[in-house]
Amino acid sequence: MAAGDLFHKQGIRGVGVEAIAEAAQTNKMTLYRYFASKDELITEWVRGIVAHKEEDWKDLNAKHRGDPEGQLQDWSRRTAAQLRAMEERGSALGNAFAELPDPSHPARQLMKEHKLRTHKRVVRLCKAAGFPDPAFSANLFTMMLEGAHSCGTCVGMRQIGEHLVQVVDLMVENNRRRTA
Amino acid sequence: MAAGDLFHKQGIRGVGVEAIAEAAQTNKMTLYRYFASKDELITEWVRGIVAHKEEDWKDLNAKHRGDPEGQLQDWSRRTAAQLRAMEERGSALGNAFAELPDPSHPARQLMKEHKLRTHKRVVRLCKAAGFPDPAFSANLFTMMLEGAHSCGTCVGMRQIGEHLVQVVDLMVENNRRRTA
DNA sequence: CCCCTATGTTACCGGTCGGTAACATTTTAG
DNA sequence: CTAAAATGTTACCGACCGGTAACATAGGGG
Numbered sequence: 001m002a003a004g005d006l007f008h009k010q011g012i013r014g015v016g017v018e019a020i021a022e023a024a025q026t027n028k029m030t031l032y033r034y035f036a037s038k039d040e041l042i043t044e045w046v047r048g049i050v051a052h053k054e055e056d057w058k059d060l061n062a063k064h065r066g067d068p069e070g071q072l073q074d075w076s077r078r079t080a081a082q083l084r085a086m087e088e089r090g091s092a093l094g095n096a097f098a099e100l101p102d103p104s105h106p107a108r109q110l111m112k113e114h115k116l117r118t119h120k121r122v123v124r125l126c127k128a129a130g131f132p133d134p135a136f137s138a139n140l141f142t143m144m145l146e147g148a149h150s151c152g153t154c155v156g157m158r159q160i161g162e163h164l165v166q167v168v169d170l171m172v173e174n175n176r177r178r179t180a
Numbered sequence: 181m182a183a184g185d186l187f188h189k190q191g192i193r194g195v196g197v198e199a200i201a202e203a204a205q206t207n208k209m210t211l212y213r214y215f216a217s218k219d220e221l222i223t224e225w226v227r228g229i230v231a232h233k234e235e236d237w238k239d240l241n242a243k244h245r246g247d248p249e250g251q252l253q254d255w256s257r258r259t260a261a262q263l264r265a266m267e268e269r270g271s272a273l274g275n276a277f278a279e280l281p282d283p284s285h286p287a288r289q290l291m292k293e294h295k296l297r298t299h300k301r302v303v304r305l306c307k308a309a310g311f312p313d314p315a316f317s318a319n320l321f322t323m324m325l326e327g328a329h330s331c332g333t334c335v336g337m338r339q340i341g342e343h344l345v346q347v348v349d350l351m352v353e354n355n356r357r358r359t360a
Numbered sequence: 361c362c363c364c365t366a367t368g369t370t371a372c373c374g375g376t377c378g379g380t381a382a383c384a385t386t387t388t389a390g
Numbered sequence: 391c392t393a394a395a396a397t398g399t400t401a402c403c404g405a406c407c408g409g410t411a412a413c414a415t416a417g418g419g420g
Contacts (some may be wrong), residue, residue, distance in 0.1 A: 011281045013193045016377060022303035028379085030397055038378065089281060094330060101191045112333055119334040135335075139343045140324070142334060147327025150274060153292055154299040154322060155315075163319045177291060196407060210367055218408065252419085 004045045011097045012042055027091045046096055046107040050114045068128035069172045072141065073111060076168035079145055080161030083152060085153070091149035118142075129172070130179050137171065144168075184225045188272045190278045192222055219285070226276055226287040228229075230294045237301060248308035249352045252321065257347035259325055260341030263332060271329035298322075308354070310359050317351065 003020040017038055021031045035041045056078065064070035089095070093111055100108045122141050126134035144167065148160050183200040197260055201211045215221045236258065244250035269275070280288045302321050306314035324347065328340050335356055 006312060009281065011279060013191075013279075014281060017379080018377085027398060029399080031396085032379070084266070088221060090278065094284075095278035097333075098270065098275035099191060099193075101189065101194060103268060115331070115333050119213075119331070135339075136343055136346065138308070139335060139340060140253075140347055142331045143324045143327035143340065144320070145327065146331045147323035147325065150330065151278075151295070151299070151322045151326045153277075153295050153320075158314075160319060160323065163316055164323070166316065167320055198407085207368060211367080212409070213366085311406080 083161035212343035
């Protein structure tokens with residue numbers, strides 16, 4: 001899905017179907033034989049991103065089975081890596097969410113569900129890790145994660161990523177000391 | 181600037197000049213006698229929001245002169261209040277930033293400058309408050325602030341706001357204990 | 361009253377965009 | 391090789407949008 005690059009770089013509404021077709025090395029007609037509308041194209045693109053992130057979580061769970069702290073830490077590290085690879089344009093999902101105000105848009109719903117699932121996962125991890133107030137800690141994690149994407153404009157993504165990792169490590173270690 | 185409501189609710193690109201004029205209880209022609217283009221309209225709208233936020237900072241500084249911790253805490257409380265008053269649609273500036281990919285767009289530059297100024301202010305406050313690693317703490321604050329806006333989708337803005345206040349208070353108190 | 365300015369009205373222009381029809385071309389499979 | 395399926399090409403439609411011209415109307419100060 002080469003269209004995604006365009007969506008991300010120029011904004012969903014800023015890129016025309018013609019340009020998408022060209023980027024996919026085909027033409028408008030063929031495109032419309034596979035996708036019913038531009039909205040469906042957008043939705044499939046979003047679905048792909050979301051699926052990829054969900055896959056990442058499965059991988060995380062497989063790699064650190066029964067180790068919630070490890071999952072949280074690895075998660076922060078992967079996020080930091082993504083941040084490092086990120087350009088001026090910020091998070092694809094975040095931007096897409098802002099560009100699709102219609103609450104009934106399928107792509108928006110996909111993103112919302114994914115956000116909810118992710119947050120629930122983090123709450124579960126915090127609970128499993130024995131954090132005294134899992135809801136609070138989870139919200140904190142989520143806030144920082146979401147925020148990290150949009151504040152690379154201030155100091156650069158590298159530093160933000162490192163600090164994200166730092167603070168997650170710190171919280172996990174603190175909690176370990178507390179429970180030990 | 182009633183146009184702002186439309187920009188915020190339907191997205192900048194999703195609202196036409198005609199609708200803006202109608203919302204301002206006038207018509208397109210009169211609008212174009214005051215603003216050279218839609219982009220200028222957007223820019224002025226953004227300028228207004230940014231100016232308001234800067235004014236808020238001045239007020240913060242005036243109310244807690246020589247008390248950096250107090251400024252940080254009050255800042256988190258004001259943000260929480262904004263979050264509580266926020267609907268499904270999220271932060272106006274955040275969305276605008278996502279909707280204006282062109283780095284040379286004046287509105288985008290305004291937002292970027294504002295973000296940088298704000299972050300520098302937070303760094304200065306952290307330094308003044310005697311945080312051991314001001315850059316780190318400031319990034320943490322900014323991450324949470326930025327993130328709070330975009331993760332109300334998960335658990336609702338009220339809880340996010342409260343937790344933002346909680347963690348800022350916690351950090352400030354921790355630092356106070358450390359330096360005492 | 362009258363002039364000047366601000367505002368409103370209508371119609372229009374050029375361009376772009378999402379989407380489709382009809383037809384030509386290539387690729388693939390049997 | 392041939393038939394069928396997939397892909398490409400061109401042209402087009404209708405809708406919308408940003409922006410403008412020309413003209414009508416109102417309103418306020420001298």
